Amino acid sequence: MALTGLILFNIANSIAVLVLLSLGLGVIYGMMRVINLAHGEFLMLGAYTTVVSANAGLNLWVAMLVAAPLAVGLFGLAVERLFIRFLYGRIIDTMLATWGLSLAVVGLITTIFGTTVRGVSAPFGGFAIGGYQTSVYSWFVIAVAAAMAAGVWLVLRFTKFGLIVRATMQNPDMAAALGVSPQWIYMMTFALGSALAGLAGGVLAPVSGVSPVMGGAFIARAFITVLGGGPAIVTGTGLASGLFGSISEVATFFTTPVFGQVALLLAALVMIRILPQGITGSGLTGRLLRRSL
Amino acid sequence: MRPFRPSRRGLLQSAATLAGGALAAPLVARHALAADAIKVGSLLDLSGPIGSSGQAMHATIRLAVDELNAGGGLLGRQVELVNYDTQSTIQLYSQYAQQLALKDKVAVVHGGITSASREAIRPVFDRYATLYFYNVLYEGGVCDRDCFCTGTTPAQTVNKLVPYALETWGKKAYIIAADYNYGQITAKWMGKYVRDGGGTVQATEFFPLDVTEFAATISKIQQAGPSVVLSALVGSNHTAFYRQWAAAGMKDKIPIASTTFGLVNEIATIAPSESNGVVTSYGYYEELSTPASTAFTKAVRAKFGDGLPYISELACATYEGFKLWAEGVKKAGSLDRMKVTEALETGIAVDGPSGKVTIDHATHHVVRNAYLARAAERKWDVFQSYPDQAPADTAAVCDLIKEPKLSKQFVIDVKT
Missing domain, CATH: 3.40.50.2300 (Response regulator)
Structure with a gap:
């Protein structure tokens, strides 16, 4: 019984981590069809902002929840103005540009901070489910992931900004004719996606090995989740995280970590074969979730 | 007698030869000058995921070269280190290994960090007859007369x-x-x-x-x-x-x-609440308080500052590996690969920061001290030492005295 509870808790944690890793990417890709290959480095920058500002004496919560999204959001804003805005609609070019950006960011961070940095440890400590110890911090990770997904959904669904954003994504020319500046919306959306990546990096920093190349370990999972989710950003990313998170966690627990990774990739392969446009884009689920966000 | 009528082609040819000779002359001269310094190759990852290991190793080999040069060099000549940053990329290891062997024509190469990188470059140095030192703790089993492994193996730690x-x-x-x-x-x-x-x-x-x-x-x-x-x-x-x-x-x-925690910089990067109490065994710790060790760490820190990552067995064995090679050259009185190898095989020893390090002829590994230590407040508390540990794992499968022509890595058949 306690073991079942523990496994369920681990699954929830694993899903939450996937949501954190992929939501920022989902916002940028889903809204603008820009494939941000530097997404892993955006996460890394979030982690570094948290670690460096916390070590400099900033309160850990402020460092994680405020400093990290703010810094990476501003960084994303600059990136959009300097590179991305010239490349909208040119998928291959944006991939190349963001890949170059990821190399540059890794190099820059290595130059400034070296290859290792003193990390921060997770607050709270552990708690027991039956006879099993697990981490209280995981509750926090789950809470942040849920809040992030709910926040993005609420903004898109109920605010004027969300309405304009959705309109721009559907038909930028018509939106422009109605007096909206698509340039402005793209910029804000890119900054929002970057900020979400920064927040995710910050929240995961205390339970990760923080190094300039940490982004590489996250990027594949984030992409698989976003592509598996399909066009509806929040619902798609959430459902894909749920599916992939559960499968890899259960496979890891009952077999080995190697097979856990294999199972995730297999699940993604099968799913893309059956639902080429992702969960919310094709098949029965696509029709059911056609109007979802 | 026909009058001398140079053809156009002939004229162009001789002109080209002359120009080529004029261009080549300074090259030859420069080569003659450069031959005065003994070139020593180093292949280490200074960037990428393995960069933090490589930086400390690069620092200690530079220290070893500088100390040697300050003491008059080797065979009356100065030693020049040729280092390439392999950027944690195996492909660059193969490429730079060829460059060191064929273009730079170095006397010896020290380097390689992961076992994968070692197995990428070891055949290159075998092929081009270049002496090779691998100064990293690893899984054991390399049996190759052209290669010396100076780190610890499982039997030792x-x-x-x-x-x-x-x-x-x-x-x-x-x-x-x-x-x-x-x-x-x-x-x-x-x-x-x-x-x-x-x-x-x-x-x-x-x-x-x-x-x-x-x-x-x-x-x-x-x-x-x-x-x-x-x-x-x-x-x-x-x-x-x-x-x-x-x-x-x-x-x-x-x-x-x-067997791996703290080798890079973990002890400094993660909090004491996460690392305290972890026990490890290596051939060297920066905290080792023998006079040789303290002098070594002081020299490294004085030269490269406190920003340098932890000075682990990797960095120490690199320093000792270079010293072993230098002793071999001194004993052989030559840079010739075979002569140096034979000199090293006589059981050359140096007193390094970790203690006495002796080449074992049969395995081309080393007999060296091993230590046990416990993590305590971002430091290693060394609480046990084991002097003169032999590479018994590799010795069980490898005997280069009997079979000097071997060049392979045995996957030691551990009974499971």
Whole structure:
């Protein structure tokens, strides 16, 4: 019984981590069809902002929840103005540009901070489910992931900004004719996606090995989740995280970590074969979730 | 007699020859000058995921070269270090290895960090007859007369760590290791020593290097309830295991012994609350307080500052490996590969920061000290030392005295 509870808790944690890793990417890709290959480095920058500002004496919560999204959001804003805005609609070019950006960011961070940095440890400590110890911090990770997904959904669904954003994504020319500046919306959306990546990096920093190349370990999972989710950003990313998170966690627990990774990739392969446009884009689920966000 | 009528082609040819000769002249001259310095090659990752290991190694080999030059050099000549940053990329290892052997024509190459990189460049140096030193602790078994391995192998360290863990904490072990040749082979050695000590291995799990989530593993370990966790996890992604382990409140419940923890910079980067109590065994620790060790760390820190990562066995063995080679050259009185190899095979020894290091003829490995230490407040508390440990694992399969023509890595058949 306690073991079942523990496994369920681990699954929830694993899903939450996937949501954190992929939501920022989902916002940028889903809204603008820009494939941000530097997404892993955006996460890394979030982690570094948290670690460096916390070590400099900033309160850990402020460092994680405020400093990290703010810094990476501003960084994303600059990136959009300097590179991305010239490349909208040119998928291959944006991939190349963001890949170059990821190399540059890794190099820059290595130059400034070296290859290792003193990390921060997770607050709270552990708690027991039956006879099993697990981490209280995981509750926090789950809470942040849920809040992030709910926040993005609420903004898109109920605010004027969300309405304009959705309109721009559907038909930028018509939106422009109605007096909206698509340039402005793209910029804000890119900054929002970057900020979400920064927040995710910050929240995961205390339970990760923080190094300039940490982004590489996250990027594949984030992409698989976003592509598996399909066009509806929040619902798609959430459902894909749920599916992939559960499968890899259960496979890891009952077999080995190697097979856990294999199972995730297999699940993604099968799913893309059956639902080429992702969960919310094709098949029965696509029709059911056609109007979802 | 025909009048001399140079053809156009002939004229062009002789002009080209003349010009070529004029251009080549300074090249030849420069070469003659450069021959005065002995070139020593170094292949280390100074950037990328393995960069933090390579930086400390690069620092100590530069220190060794500088000290040698300050003392008058080698065979009356100065020594010049030719280093290429292999950027944690195997492809660059092969490329630069050829460059060192064929273009720079170095007398010896020190380098390689991961076992994969060593196996990429060892054949290159065999082919082009270049002496090669691998100064890193590894899984053991390399048997190659053109190569010397100066780091520790499992018989020297794992064989100290595992018995200590079994005696101190109990007989049930849970092994977690990185999923590539080092982790796979080291896990086998761990299993062997656990059984030799009368213990049982509850499970052995391997982790690809990009795994960052360890919640499921932490649950499985608790389900098994071992008396000790033996870890051969590698790389900064795997550091997450120790943090998630501590976050789950497991650190004071089940102790961890590791063959890799702290080799890079973990002890400085993760909090004491996450690292305190982890026990490791290496051939050297920066905290070692012998006069030779203190003088060495002082010299390194004075030259390269406190920004340099931890001075681990990797950095120390690189320094000692270079010194061993220099002693070999002195004894041989020559840079010739065969003469230096034969000189080294006489059992040359140096007194390094870790203590006495002696070349073992039969295996081309070294007899050296091993230590046990416990992490305490971002430092290693060295609490046990084992003098003059022989590379018994490799010695069981490799005898270069009898079969000097061997050039392979034995995968030592550990009974599982």
